[in-house]
Amino acid sequence: MELKEKLVSSFLAFENKGGLDLDSNVHSIRSKAIQNFEKEGFPTKKDEEWKYTSLKSLLKKDLGLFPSTDKTIGFKDIKEYLINDIESYTLIFIDGVFNSFLSDTTHDDCDVCVLSSALTRPKYKMIVDNYFNTIAKDNNSMAELNTAFTKEGAFINIPKNTIVQKPIQILNFSTGKEKEVMLQPRNLVVVGENSHVQIIERHQNLSKNTTLTNSVTEIFVHKRAIVDFYKIQDDTKDSSIVDSTFVTQKQQSIASVHTYSFGGKIIRNNLEFYHEGEHITSNLNGISILNDKQHVDNHTLVNHKYPNCESHELYKGIYDDKSTGVFNGKVIVEQEAQKTNAFQQNNNILISDGAEINAKPQLEIFADDVKCSHGCTIGQLDESALFYMQSRGIPKKEAKALLLFAFGNDVVEKIKIPQLKTRITKLIAKNLGVDLGFEL
């Protein structure tokens, strides 16, 4: 049976067996979503938005939709994936199921808990009704699919005037009890006026089995709030992810989403920013370092709708072996959005002959008093710089790594959590296959 039919036919069972409330609002949202998915199906290469990325090889697999969870997973198994040299709230999901034993949640100043309880408890009804699936709906078929199978994920609700002192880590593990699984985590983040929060998200496969994660995150940023969201994608070579992140911003807020793609079979990121007020700043940063036959596809959209807003986008890519990269950055400046300042840059380095990059920086501008620019480059390392370093006794491999490291450093510099910065630096060094020999 095809995966699409399997998904559609198991929808009823999913709602009934899962003990989900069939009278709720959420039920009608789910039903609508599965209808939309059934109509649209999985994206194919014929869709302009999926021109360079094909999910075909994954969809052929017999993916298990409701994996059984491995209860034997302990702290030692997941320790290395946590950033544990800082205090933080943690939300640990194992095979899509929340693990309260390993997690550290709170309800004190703010809510850092799970979506399943938010969807069912009357206390959160208003928040769910106001926010859940308001930006993700009618966007793309993968997001619709996730909505239909929404059950679990992170729920973060920060009230007004709250500075969350500790970063929040969201970790999704798959243990590979089944050979091939599909996971659909769903996160909802609401940040109130004048509040500040930092979130780190990671998906990790603990086995060598195949996983396909179809994740959706909705982030609502209210007036003058500041949100930093870090995504670490350093998964195994058999793991794929389709990640859709939607951000809605109110006036004077600052939202930054950082994407670090270092590993995975197919990585597809849909990152979209929608503005609902003036003087908004949106930051999009990304770095991709891939080798082997890995594939990364970064699709971004910044929709400028109001005057006096800014967006800064910086994506860097280093592609080795037979890896392929896609960058599609869309910036829309609507007629009302005068005095917009939109900047976009995409730099790529191809290290080997089999590597490939497809870039499409796209500007659509309907307002005249704006400052918009984009730049895109594809090139290789500067031979003379390499020679200079070699002539001073630095081996070629290290010299190369240093130059590549310097190339990606602009993006790494934007990380505001020092411990995370160290971790990312180490990951970059690991991916470049060298020990840099210095701490940054």
Added chain:
Amino acid sequence: MNKFTEDDLKKELETKEYEYGFYTDIEADKFPIGLNEEVVIAISKKKNEPEWMTEWRLDAFRIWKEMEEPDWANVNYEKPNFQDISYYSAPVQKPKLDSLDQVDPELLKTFEKLGISIDEQKRLSNVAVDIVVDSVSVATTFKKTLNEKGIIFMPISEAIQEHPELVKKYLGTIVPKTDNFYAALNSAVFSDGSFCYIPKGVTCPMELSTYFRINEGGTGQFERTLVIADEDSYVSYLEGCTAPARDENQLHAAVVELIALDDAEIKYSTVQNWFPGDAEGKGGVYNFVTKRGLCEKNSKISWTQVETGSAVTWKYPSCVLKGDNSVGEFYSIAVTNNFQQADTGTKMIHLGKNTKSTIISKGVSAGHSQNSYRGLVHIGPRAKNARNFSQCDSLLMGNLCGAHTFPYIEAKNKTAQIEHEATTSKIGEDQLFYCNQRGIDTEKAIALIVNGFSKEVLNKLPMEFAVEAQKLLEISLEGSVG
């Protein structure tokens, strides 16, 4: 002969449909509307074409029938009904006028602004020229020079008769019949166009232009151009005219094929100023053009275009850089005003080693117009050391227009070096103020700034053209400041 208006034609067709049949040599100079195999055969017969050509057209027609009209471009228009068009019309003889006084004063004003000489004005507005300096005799002299050099320059219909071996060898090789909807349509029904062949080692001593191709009044609706530059030759080719062309045809689907063999160079310049529709966006020409060039070893193709006319433009002059060390260039200015829409750009396909391409695209949008740049830079896996530089700048005037860029960049070779940059801005109020302060009125100041903005492209045009094109930009933007 009285002026034959479209209303007359319509009436005639409604009443007299199919009266003449297709094969007789009829006096009427238009075919009944509609398109089918018989019409294609009839066009071929009319041109007295050999059988292989008829077959070629029919094949294209069959391909076209299977195709769908593309709608991916960033333009909105009412799709033409292809069964509502007459696919053949001999150049209609316009009534000869006795003096310039009888010409539409609006037209004369434009001529004056463009700085076109009196003789030229008369020629363009169909006034009988009776002075000694006859443009025809000038053209004859040119023809003689070309003949001495062995350069073939003639209507493509004549070339099919006189040089079938060349036409057969190259026609449809760069833009195949299957390429796209409009290319297939053009292949089936093209009426005429230019054919140009530069022999080995010859540098064409003058700018070749359709202007000197005598007996060719008016622009064909489905033009087909084929330019072949043999090894080590050079040619500069001009197409179009800066003078406003009040063309009755609404749909234009031309195909241009350029072939630059080893060490050859082709420079192809276009100035297009067809009727853009009135200020409310009514009427205007649809311009759907397929232009492509093939570069063999060490050769170079350079496209330069100034696009100010047409209601809808859909045009991507491209270069296939097949040979090693070949070079492709694209310089473009697209100006849109009122309700014009332009979706234009280029494709640079790098296949050979050490190939280079440069793309400079400038878009100016005013009024309610939409101006898009759509381009592709493709570096194939074998294209070692390929180099591309692209720059697209947009200038927006007013708050109702739009500027868009859709660049596609695909690199499959690690030695590729690609740079792409795009900016969008408006004319600075400080710049305008500076000009005003020095006694330059706003309209002049804008022209000045736009000219500066487009300088990089204007510089690439042949001299005479550049001067006229500069003025053309001013005229196109007239009244856009408010």
